[in-house]
Amino acid sequence: MSFRQPSVLPGFGLTFGFTSFFLGAMVLLPLAALVLAAGSMHWSEFLAVVLSRRALGSYQLSFGASALAAAINALFGFMLAWTLTRYEFPGRKLIDALVDLPFALPTAVSGIALATVFARHGWIGRYLEPLGIKVAYTSLGVTLALTLISMPFAVRTLQPALLEVQRDLEDAAETLGANRFYAFRRIILPTVLPALLTGFTLAFARAVGEYGSVIFIAGNLPMQTEITPLLIVIHLEQFDYRGAAALGVVMLLMSFAVLLTINLLQAWSRRRQLRAAR
Amino acid sequence: MADPRPAAAPRGATAADAATRPGSNTWGSKLVRWLFIAVSLSFLAALLIAPVATVFATALAHGLEPYLASFADQDTLAAIRLTLMTAAVVVPVNTLFGLAAAWAIAKFEFRGKSVLITLIDLPLAISPVISGMVFVLLFGLHGWFGVWLEQHDISIIFALPGILLATMFVTFPYVARELIPLMQQLGNDEEEAAITLGAGGWMTFFRVTLPRIRWGLLYGVILSNARAMGEFGAVSVVSGHIRGVTITMPLHIEILYNEYNFVGAFAVASLLTLLAGLTLVVKNLVERARAAQGAPSEGA
Numbered sequence: 001m002s003f004r005q006p007s008v009l010p011g012f013g014l015t016f017g018f019t020s021f022f023l024g025a026m027v028l029l030p031l032a033a034l035v036l037a038a039g040s041m042h043w044s045e046f047l048a049v050v051l052s053r054r055a056l057g058s059y060q061l062s063f064g065a066s067a068l069a070a071a072i073n074a075l076f077g078f079m080l081a082w083t084l085t086r087y088e089f090p091g092r093k094l095i096d097a098l099v100d101l102p103f104a105l106p107t108a109v110s111g112i113a114l115a116t117v118f119a120r121h122g123w124i125g126r127y128l129e130p131l132g133i134k135v136a137y138t139s140l141g142v143t144l145a146l147t148l149i150s151m152p153f154a155v156r157t158l159q160p161a162l163l164e165v166q167r168d169l170e171d172a173a174e175t176l177g178a179n180r181f182y183a184f185r186r187i188i189l190p191t192v193l194p195a196l197l198t199g200f201t202l203a204f205a206r207a208v209g210e211y212g213s214v215i216f217i218a219g220n221l222p223m224q225t226e227i228t229p230l231l232i233v234i235h236l237e238q239f240d241y242r243g244a245a246a247l248g249v250v251m252l253l254m255s256f257a258v259l260l261t262i263n264l265l266q267a268w269s270r271r272r273q274l275r276a277a278r
Numbered sequence: 279m280a281d282p283r284p285a286a287a288p289r290g291a292t293a294a295d296a297a298t299r300p301g302s303n304t305w306g307s308k309l310v311r312w313l314f315i316a317v318s319l320s321f322l323a324a325l326l327i328a329p330v331a332t333v334f335a336t337a338l339a340h341g342l343e344p345y346l347a348s349f350a351d352q353d354t355l356a357a358i359r360l361t362l363m364t365a366a367v368v369v370p371v372n373t374l375f376g377l378a379a380a381w382a383i384a385k386f387e388f389r390g391k392s393v394l395i396t397l398i399d400l401p402l403a404i405s406p407v408i409s410g411m412v413f414v415l416l417f418g419l420h421g422w423f424g425v426w427l428e429q430h431d432i433s434i435i436f437a438l439p440g441i442l443l444a445t446m447f448v449t450f451p452y453v454a455r456e457l458i459p460l461m462q463q464l465g466n467d468e469e470e471a472a473i474t475l476g477a478g479g480w481m482t483f484f485r486v487t488l489p490r491i492r493w494g495l496l497y498g499v500i501l502s503n504a505r506a507m508g509e510f511g512a513v514s515v516v517s518g519h520i521r522g523v524t525i526t527m528p529l530h531i532e533i534l535y536n537e538y539n540f541v542g543a544f545a546v547a548s549l550l551t552l553l554a555g556l557t558l559v560v561k562n563l564v565e566r567a568r569a570a571q572g573a574p575s576e577g578a
Contacts, residue, residue, distance in 0.1 A: 030412030106508025113329035209405025212510035
């Protein structure tokens with residue numbers, strides 16, 4: 001096979017050339033700079049940065065809060081997706097459109113708005129304060145911000161899957177005497193499970209790298225409420241480029257692992273669909 | 279590679295038929311239904327609607343006059359100007375790139391296509407902080423080209439070019455990601471017919487392709503614009519935070535907020551919130567127009 005299959009359409013050279021040049025200059029070259037900056041460190045130096053207590057504390061918060069946020073989104077996102085696809089109520093279309101808002105809203109805006117609502121005297125914070133629940137400047141606040149910004153990813157992945165559930169199978173199960181919970185567990189859950197896992201992973205991936213919305217609501221204390229992206233920024237502000245690059249490489253590897261997981265999940269779900277179709 | 283953006287809302291919901299199904303009017307099912315609606319709406323209200331309402335409530339806390347007065351501030355005006363300028367440069371480049379990438383990837387079969395697609399997706403998958411940092415590593419004082427740039431008196435980091443580069447890195451995938459699946463679905467038949475009948479390449483593009491992709495293109499441009507105006511992390515890393523010079527609207531929000539100037543901070547935030555709302559309105563209009571046009575809907 002030659003490099004390109006023949007076609008009567010013109011413009012391949014121009015568009016392919018421009019695309020490759022742009023991607024090379026805008027993506028490959030900068031990423032090479034990142035990897036080489038980290039690679040220029042001695043192993044012991046690299047490990048000292050990425051395994052420092054402060055770095056480990058930041059991974060714990062970044063990955064822990066992101067996993068928790070993704071789990072919250074898997075649960076409430078499922079309920080929201082279910083409500084939007086199965087029930088008719090006034091304002092449903094508006095609510096459906098609002099789900100995309102965290103995606104369109106600049107992260108700095110989400111950050112200061114959440115910090116204000118959940119502050120001690122904020123609209124919601126004032127009711128949580130007497131209960132002893134502190135949100136602003138705690139890891140709970142970090143989780144909340146990550147939940148907000150990653151929500152559309154979970155809901156929008158679940159919606160099409162819920163639409164695909166075969167309603168006649170559910171009806172048949174109920175006609176045959178299965179109770180609702182049994183029908184849910186044996187028919188709905190298996191159908192939407194791949195979407196649920198993909199939604200969880202996409203939400204997690206989006207949450208791990210988040211910076212803007214978190215720094216306003218987190219206290220940004222080392223070891224407690226300091227996320228990894230913030231630690232990178234702190235290294236950069238001290239002109240410690242190599243330390244920042246080392247942490248960046250760790251985060252980059254995590255992103256690749258997550259993306260690989262998403263692709264494997266989608267391949268698994270396609271195989272399941274094929275088997276079900278046979 | 280997986281699409282690291284939320285998928286489009288599915289069309290043609292089957293919600294309406296829920297009421298007519300057997301067994302849907304029992305006591306238990308009604309309870310479940312209201313429970314689900316109540317829980318999911320409370321979730322949205324606390325996490326999304328309350329914060330958005332707070333933006334406007336805080337901005338207008340002391341009335342309309344202080345709100346409007348905050349836009350007369352020199353630094354605020356400079357931030358708005360810089361953000362508009364950034365979008366004015368970045369969005370056209372993104373559009374051009376998106377069209378070129380979609381033409382090459384959707385219209386032709388060639389080796390290594392998936393590599394290009396992966397590279398287009400990459401900026402969406404990595405932390406905005408890393409997106410900014412890579413340019414510091416290239417052009418910063420201690421970066422690859424740092425010494426050369428200083429000798430020639432060119433500043434990229436802590437100056438406008440750095441802000442443009444970081445914003446472009448974060449936002450260039452949106453137009454391409456919107457157009458590639460759309461053009462793949464539409465196929466090559468009409469373009470091939472036009473070329474065979476003697477139309478030139480540009481004429482085919484403007485008269486055959488562009489009319490069929492215009493809604494997808496519009497949405498990609500709007501989304502790219504919203505992200506370009508709202509980017510915080512990547513721009514924060516390269517900006518250097520020089521007041522009135524390298525401060526964009528989102529960075530200005532941070533400064534005002536940290537100075538306890540809440541009316542000012544939320545006034546600027548209200549503009550960006552309106553922009554986000556407008557983006558959603560256009561998204562829904564585009565989807566409706568596409569459905570009316572009978573063209574394949576995005577993400578289907």
